[in-house]
Amino acid sequence: MTLNQQRKLKTFITGLFAWTVALVLFFPIFWMFITSFKTELQAISVPPSLFFEPTLENFKVVQERSDYVHHALNSVITSFGSTFIALVIAIPAAYSMAFFPGKRTKDILLWMLSTKMLPAVGVLVPIYILCRDYGLLDSRTALVIIFTLMNLPIIVWMLFSYFKDLPKEILEAARMDGATPWDEVVKVVLPLSVGAISSTALLSIVLCWNEAFWSLNLTASEAAPLTAMIASYSSPEGLFWAKLSAASTLACAPIVIFGWFCQKQLVQGLTFGAVK
Amino acid sequence: MKRSITRLLMAPSVIMLLVWMIIPLSMTIYFSTIRFNLLYPGQNNFVGLMNFEFFITDPGFIPAVANTLILLLSVLIITVVLGVILSALIDKPFFGQGIVRVLLISPFFIMPTVNALIWKNMMMNPVYGIFAWISQSFGLEPIDWLSSYPLMSVIIMVSWQWLPFAILVFVTALQSQDTEQKEAAQMDGATGLHIFRYLTIPHLARPIAVVVMIETIFLLAVFAEIFVSTGGGPGYDSTNLAYLIYNQALLQYDVGVASAGGLFAVLLANIVAFFLIRAVGKNLTV
Numbered sequence: 001m002t003l004n005q006q007r008k009l010k011t012f013i014t015g016l017f018a019w020t021v022a023l024v025l026f027f028p029i030f031w032m033f034i035t036s037f038k039t040e041l042q043a044i045s046v047p048p049s050l051f052f053e054p055t056l057e058n059f060k061v062v063q064e065r066s067d068y069v070h071h072a073l074n075s076v077i078t079s080f081g082s083t084f085i086a087l088v089i090a091i092p093a094a095y096s097m098a099f100f101p102g103k104r105t106k107d108i109l110l111w112m113l114s115t116k117m118l119p120a121v122g123v124l125v126p127i128y129i130l131c132r133d134y135g136l137l138d139s140r141t142a143l144v145i146i147f148t149l150m151n152l153p154i155i156v157w158m159l160f161s162y163f164k165d166l167p168k169e170i171l172e173a174a175r176m177d178g179a180t181p182w183d184e185v186v187k188v189v190l191p192l193s194v195g196a197i198s199s200t201a202l203l204s205i206v207l208c209w210n211e212a213f214w215s216l217n218l219t220a221s222e223a224a225p226l227t228a229m230i231a232s233y234s235s236p237e238g239l240f241w242a243k244l245s246a247a248s249t250l251a252c253a254p255i256v257i258f259g260w261f262c263q264k265q266l267v268q269g270l271t272f273g274a275v276k
Numbered sequence: 277m278k279r280s281i282t283r284l285l286m287a288p289s290v291i292m293l294l295v296w297m298i299i300p301l302s303m304t305i306y307f308s309t310i311r312f313n314l315l316y317p318g319q320n321n322f323v324g325l326m327n328f329e330f331f332i333t334d335p336g337f338i339p340a341v342a343n344t345l346i347l348l349l350s351v352l353i354i355t356v357v358l359g360v361i362l363s364a365l366i367d368k369p370f371f372g373q374g375i376v377r378v379l380l381i382s383p384f385f386i387m388p389t390v391n392a393l394i395w396k397n398m399m400m401n402p403v404y405g406i407f408a409w410i411s412q413s414f415g416l417e418p419i420d421w422l423s424s425y426p427l428m429s430v431i432i433m434v435s436w437q438w439l440p441f442a443i444l445v446f447v448t449a450l451q452s453q454d455t456e457q458k459e460a461a462q463m464d465g466a467t468g469l470h471i472f473r474y475l476t477i478p479h480l481a482r483p484i485a486v487v488v489m490i491e492t493i494f495l496l497a498v499f500a501e502i503f504v505s506t507g508g509g510p511g512y513d514s515t516n517l518a519y520l521i522y523n524q525a526l527l528q529y530d531v532g533v534a535s536a537g538g539l540f541a542v543l544l545a546n547i548v549a550f551f552l553i554r555a556v557g558k559n560l561t562v
Binding site: 010011012014015017018019021022023025026028029031032035044045046047048089090092093095096097100102108112114115116117118119120121122123124125126127128129130149152153156181206209210212213216217226227228230231233241244245248251252255256258259260263264266267 | 300304362503542
């Protein structure tokens with residue numbers, strides 16, 4: 001074998017291996033997707049059937065039974081709403097910490113991150129009671145507030161690690177030209193950070209969309225996002241796998257497709273810029 | 277810029293997080309010292325440390341602590357070890373790299389409730405599941421995963437979700453590895469294994485630290501997977517702390533004991549976080 005052939009063979013083996021790993025990991029999702037187009041009988045056939053006449057019946061039933069659109073709207077409102085609010089609060093904080101660091105900036109950042117370590121169960125009861133007393137049980141308001149606070153530390157940290165890498169000279173030049181701090185942020189920092197801000201926002205949206213602890217415990221029907229709607233299909237009332245799959249496909253499709261388009265930025269974002 | 281303005285810009289974030297931390301936490305501390313059962317309203321007398329005693333002597337307590345730590349460590353080990361190996365193996369250009377990347381990351385976007393349902397029904401069901409079909413094809417007795425190996429089933433589900441994340445982070449990190457260094461090592465006769473051990477692993481130190489930290493934050497709080505799939509059972513075999521406390525508070529209405537449990541979970545998380553932030557903090561540039 002020549003060196004070239006050897007290299008080609010190596011590439012082929014790498015590719016084969018990578019594809020195998022990817023397909024194995026993706027298989028459950030593929031199977032869920034396929035099953036959602038089957039009849040209930042086909043869904044539980046042994047051996048599993050791969051070729052069948054697809055039906056859209058399940059999707060219709062899911063919409064009728066659990067009002068998919070209503071829950072999807074809840075998911076969209078809570079995840080986009082809380083992400084927006086968190087960004088508005090986090091940008092000034094990250095800006096001030098990145099460009100005007102004090103002695104305790106690092107401590108404040110680590111403290112913020114450590115609030116993420118606080119397990120949600122530790123405060124479940126008080127939050128539940130507070131929501132009950134203020135009539136916020138099963139309300140989107142409660143979820144938006146909680147999601148905002150839940151992701152705030154990560155958002156501040158991600159923006160901070162991006163801002164601190166911005167060249168300080170640009171800001172100094174702007175200041176020389178008489179820019180006010182407001183101008184600095186709006187006309188210099190923000191335009192330079194569109195990428196970082198959007199990848200932070202993406203991550204926050206994904207985390208909110210898939211959040212299940214608070215949505216399971218604080219909502220029932222009115223404000224229940226998709227995570228909670230799906231859980232209602234877990235009851236052992238029989239094997240309705242096709243409908244279950246249809247509901248799951250509907251619940252995950254928006255965020256998975258959304259994720260496919262921005263997976264690169266997401267990884268960069270989630271690793272606080274540690275990986276470029 | 278003036279100190280006061282920088283403080284003002286930070287204030288909303290800091291104050292909101294402080295409030296978010298202090299109010300519920302002090303309420304939890306207060307509730308944990310009184311008798312507080314939603315079924316017996318108005319009997320909220322001070323009971324000292326009795327709730328803690330109840331929680332710690334609960335038959336589910338020791339299994340729950342053990343399961344929480346086993347779940348955390350197993351998933352961390354599986355995702356980091358497999359993640360490093362797999363990413364090193366696929367870190368070369370090949371056909372359809374973009375599509376593979378997209379397929380690989382997908383499980384990370386699946387919500388925990390759906391994750392649990394797919395695995396519980398379509399993969400692990402002892403009669404109709406894919407695993408059962410595979411075992412039968414080989415003439416083996418199908419395994420009832422959720423009742424025979426409940427904790428392992430949960431570990432599989434959670435690892436499935438986080439392995440793609442680890443792989444993707446490591447692959448991205450490997451792309452910034454110095455190829456000249458690698459080639460030089462090859463010239464000097466280093467084997468692939470040597471390169472992996474002495475060049476790749478050190479290069480991945482920081483990404484590994486980051487992955488461990490992020491996963492720990494989420495793994496200590498695994499809840500939906502258990503809630504949907506095993507319900508903590510059979511017995512306490514797959515109950516973790518989060519689920520045990522949920523059980524006390526919302527199923528047995530005993531807020532006092534649940535609050536004591538909540539404080540214990542906070543303590544455990546702090547112990548883990550203490551070691552973690554010390555270890556990882558060095559690796560995060562601030």
